[in-house]
Amino acid sequence: MSTVRPVDAAEGGGSVAINPQGNKATQFASVEKRRAVDIDSLRALTSAMPRQKESAQAFVRAMRDGDRY
Template identity: 45%
Template sequence: MNMVPLADAKAHLGDLIAQAEAGETVCITKRGKPVAQLTAVQPRRRPISLAELQAVTDAMPMQSESAGDFVRGMRDGERY
């Protein structure tokens, strides 16, 4: 974490923002005490569309055996 006095932060705000964009946390201090923190904003994730998920799973063929039987067959078979 990069500690920067407020006066320096005012003079070099563009550089500090670039550091935050690069993933570094910048702590701004006032009289030696932390008062603010600059960090990169995490991009918002797109919500999952249940309709799109349903369309993908509907297109998948049904399996002929249960998941438990499939895993047991892999475990007990010659594959491992």
């Protein structure tokens, strides 16, 4: 009898659920491989965007402070 580790089974394309005492505790499943990012297309897209006038920190702080009360 051979035992297969849950991670190895999921990596092979399967889905493995771990059910201690009949309750689903976790599930391992395979994921699709990500496509590579086309850097030239990304640069072309972002180069046309205007630069942000304030820092990200100031923007997020103003957004949080404005919605706080």
